Amino acid sequence: MKAIIAATILGIIMMYAGFVVKEKKSVLSIATLLFVLLLGVNVWELLTAKPGETQMFFNFQLTVTPFSLWFNTLMTAATLLYVLLMGNDIIKVGKHVGEYFALFFFILVGTYMLSSFNNMLIMFLGIEIISIPQYILAGSDKRNLKSSEASLKYFLMGAFSTGILLMGITLIYGATGEFNISKFSFLQLEQVNPMVLTGVLFLIISFAFKVSAAPMHFWTPDVYDGSPTPFTAFMATIGKAAAFIGFIRLFHTSFATISDSWTMVLAIITAATLFVGNITAVFQQSVKRMLAYSSIAQAGFMLFSVVSVSALAWQGLVIYTVAYTMATLGMFAVLLKLKDYTFDGFNGLAKKNPLLAAVATVFIFSLAGIPLTAGFIAKFYMLQTAVAQGNLMWLVIFALIMAAVSAYYYFRVIIAMYFKTGDPEMASELSGIDKFLLVLTAMLVLLVGVAPQILLPNGI
Amino acid sequence: MNLFLLNAATNSLSDYLPILMQIFMAIGIVAIMMGGSHLLGPKRKTKDKLANFESGIKAIGNARQPMAIKYFLIAILFVLFDVEVIFFYPYAVNFKELGAEGFLAVVMFVSFFLIGFTYIIKKGALKWED
Numbered sequence: 044m045k046a047i048i049a050a051t052i053l054g055i056i057m058m059y060a061g062f063v064v065k066e067k068k069s070v071l072s073i074a075t076l077l078f079v080l081l082l083g084v085n086v087w088e089l090l091t092a093k094p095g096e097t098q099m100f101f102n103f104q105l106t107v108t109p110f111s112l113w114f115n116t117l118m119t120a121a122t123l124l125y126v127l128l129m130g131n132d133i134i135k136v137g138k139h140v141g142e143y144f145a146l147f148f149f150i151l152v153g154t155y156m157l158s159s160f161n162n163m164l165i166m167f168l169g170i171e172i173i174s175i176p177q178y179i180l181a182g183s184d185k186r187n188l189k190s191s192e193a194s195l196k197y198f199l200m201g202a203f204s205t206g207i208l209l210m211g212i213t214l215i216y217g218a219t220g221e222f223n224i225s226k227f228s229f230l231q232l233e234q235v236n237p238m239v240l241t242g243v244l245f246l247i248i249s250f251a252f253k254v255s256a257a258p259m260h261f262w263t264p265d266v267y268d269g270s271p272t273p274f275t276a277f278m279a280t281i282g283k284a285a286a287f288i289g290f291i292r293l294f295h296t297s298f299a300t301i302s303d304s305w306t307m308v309l310a311i312i313t314a315a316t317l318f319v320g321n322i323t324a325v326f327q328q329s330v331k332r333m334l335a336y337s338s339i340a341q342a343g344f345m346l347f348s349v350v351s352v353s354a355l356a357w358q359g360l361v362i363y364t365v366a367y368t369m370a371t372l373g374m375f376a377v378l379l380k381l382k383d384y385t386f387d388g389f390n391g392l393a394k395k396n397p398l399l400a401a402v403a404t405v406f407i408f409s410l411a412g413i414p415l416t417a418g419f420i421a422k423f424y425m426l427q428t429a430v431a432q433g434n435l436m437w438l439v440i441f442a443l444i445m446a447a448v449s450a451y452y453y454f455r456v457i458i459a460m461y462f463k464t465g466d467p468e469m470a471s472e473l474s475g476i477d478k479f480l481l482v483l484t485a486m487l488v489l490l491v492g493v494a495p496q497i498l499l500p501n502g503i
Numbered sequence: 504m505n506l507f508l509l510n511a512a513t514n515s516l517s518d519y520l521p522i523l524m525q526i527f528m529a530i531g532i533v534a535i536m537m538g539g540s541h542l543l544g545p546k547r548k549t550k551d552k553l554a555n556f557e558s559g560i561k562a563i564g565n566a567r568q569p570m571a572i573k574y575f576l577i578a579i580l581f582v583l584f585d586v587e588v589i590f591f592y593p594y595a596v597n598f599k600e601l602g603a604e605g606f607l608a609v610v611m612f613v614s615f616f617l618i619g620f621t622y623i624i625k626k627g628a629l630k631w632e633d
Binding site: 055059062292 | 618622625
């Protein structure tokens with residue numbers, strides 16, 4: 044709760060900082076400072092919370108648990124890492140630098156709401172608060188036609204999916220007379236009513252759109268490709284994680300009792316997402332577009348946590364989002380250092396800049412799920428929850444085949460870097476801080492891979 | 504929270520019958536009025552009568568011309584502040600019951616709007632000449 048208030052106020056401060064401070068670099072310094080402050084508030088709230096205690100706010104509309112506080116802290120830390128890694132590229136996108144950072148603060152407000160809502164209206168509010176700033180960020184490169192296209196497409200389709208979300212909420216309200224997701228009438232939906240089933244289906248469609256799961260994924264490649272690269276990195280990582288925490292929270296707290304009637308639908312969506320994301324990524328020529336399809340494929344793995352209803356799924360989601368966020372942020376940071384975003388643009392990078400090639404290899408290994416990296420342990424957790432579920436063996440086997448396919452397109456980057464000759468053009472030289480941060484991110488990826496329990500402290 | 508709408512635990516499809524009736528009434532009245540005037544009214548068509556009504560001025564050229572984005576900006580900002588006014592009506596009705604706490608909540612709401620308003624002015628969104 045403190046974090047929500049803090050993020051709102053810091054966002055407004057950031058909005059106005061753009062007027063007072065004209066120098067772009069100074070705006071970046073202020074933003075970094077405020078993000079550190081926000082992380083401090085998150086840590087303070089986490090440390091002062093009693094283990095196992097649930098705090099209620101606003102007439103039971105918001106229930107803050109230690110788990111949600113921990114998730115908020117991780118997401119804020121990821122945002123801070125993102126700003127540190129790509130800050131110099133964010134300020135190059137356009138003129139309104141203060142606003143970009145303000146929008147990140149507002150997206151974090153939405154993330155905090157989605158990790159602790161107890162009422163479907165707050166969930167709707169959270170979804171909107173993370174979506175609307177993302178529509179703006181997608182179109183922030185105003186002179187670029189592709190960026191405007193991305194923004195308009197995202198906005199129109201996002202608004203449509205929001206309509207479906209509202210329809211789902213309405214149908215469930217009509218059947219239960221209740222917005223509170225942990226109320227008795229909500230949890231005892233045993234005699235399954237067609238209105239509830241339709242509502243749940245609508246919610247699945249809308250959330251699948253927000254997390255870019257097939258067949259609601261068609262906006263993803265165009266939007267991720269057209270948006271300015273630093274903002275694509277944010278949308279593909281923290282924006283997606285926020286939508287997932289809302290998804291799992293709603294479906295596991297309220298619809299767990301009727302899970303028999305929706306897990307099969309979601310399992311088929313998961314299989315379709317894995318298939319479409321991985322197979323289409325194979326044919327891409329641009330690494331940025333490949334990462335867009337890879338984000339669809341990774342969303343397929345994250346959907347495992349929603350499909351298998353268990354306490355393990357929540358832990359798995361935390362590990363997966365953190366592993367995926369770190370690796371993808373790192374990969375986008377490497378991409379931003381290069382001028383040419385095609386696979387050929389990576390040719391011979393290992394000779395020209397061995398450090399950049401080495402950290403990129405770590406991130407690629409993590410995305411592909413090679414052991415000793417965070418991606419492996421994250422995939423392991425996801426598949427483990429599905430195996431524990433029992434009746435999803437076919438999905439697990441299918442996911443393993445798809446993970447093998449993903450190695451093909453991920454390793455093309457490594458082959459280009461190490462085994463092909465070329466002279467890659469750099470967009471900017473690596474400064475000492477850049478090197479330090481990239482190595483730090485790679486070390487974190489390896490650390491989570493070796494010791495995943497650091498992401499799951501006691502009492503979470 | 505004692506609004507009767509939020510207390511819909513014992514609802515069934517028959518509860519929605521009044522809404523269905525209202526929909527039919529609304530469609531019916533419009534259909535009868537339009538159809539009736541079409542059937543009963545005299546028809547004396549002249550060229551001037553069939554032309555589009557443009558406030559008495561003769562229509563010239565195509566209406567689909569590019570327009571300055573400023574008009575849209577003003578329209579959007581108007582909607583934003585119009586919504587703020589809508590929230591005042593329920594507050595005005597419940598002014599006494601909500602007391603000091605309600606007053607503080609509304610002051611906070613308005614101050615957030617004012618922050619947005621000063622932001623708009625400082626950004627120059629309302630500047631007409633450029």
